[in-house]
Amino acid sequence: MMATAYGAAAGAFFAALFWRRHIRISSVNSFFSRISYSLYVVHTGVGVWAFRLLIGMSYPSYVAVMAGFAIALGVAVIVHVGVETPTRRLGQRLAHTSMTTVVAPSFRSPRGEAST
Numbered sequence: 001m002m003a004t005a006y007g008a009a010a011g012a013f014f015a016a017l018f019w020r021r022h023i024r025i026s027s028v029n030s031f032f033s034r035i036s037y038s039l040y041v042v043h044t045g046v047g048v049w050a051f052r053l054l055i056g057m058s059y060p061s062y063v064a065v066m067a068g069f070a071i072a073l074g075v076a077v078i079v080h081v082g083v084e085t086p087t088r089r090l091g092q093r094l095a096h097t098s099m100t101t102v103v104a105p106s107f108r109s110p111r112g113e114a115s116t
Contacts, residue, residue: 038084039076047072 047068054064
C-alpha cells in the first residue's frame with residue numbers, strides 16, 4: 001500500500017515536471033504553493049488530533065478527514081502569515097544589512113605595513 005502511494009506521488013511529480021509549461025498558474029495553485037511548507041509542518045499533528053477528536057465524538061470518518069484537513073489548512077495559513085512570512089522578511093533584512101556593512105579587513109604585515 002505504501003509503495004503504491006509513493007509510486008503515485010512520484011508519478012504525479014514527474015508528470016507535473018514534464019508538463020509544467022502547460023500547467024496554468026491559478027490563484028489556487030499560488031495559494032497552495034505559498035502555504036505548502038506550513039501545511040507540511042502542521043498537517044500530521046493538527047490533522048491527526050482533529051481526526052481523533054471527531055472520531056471520538058462519533059462523527060463518520062469522512063467527516064473527520066475533511067474537518068482535519070480544513071483545520072490543518074487554517075492552522076497552516078496562520079503559521080504562514082504569522083511566523084513564516086515575518087521571519088523570512090527579517091532574514092532578508094538581516095542578510096541585506098550584513099551585506100552592505102561588511103568591509104574587507106585590512107591586514108598588516110609583521111612590519112606594520114598595510115597590505116592589499
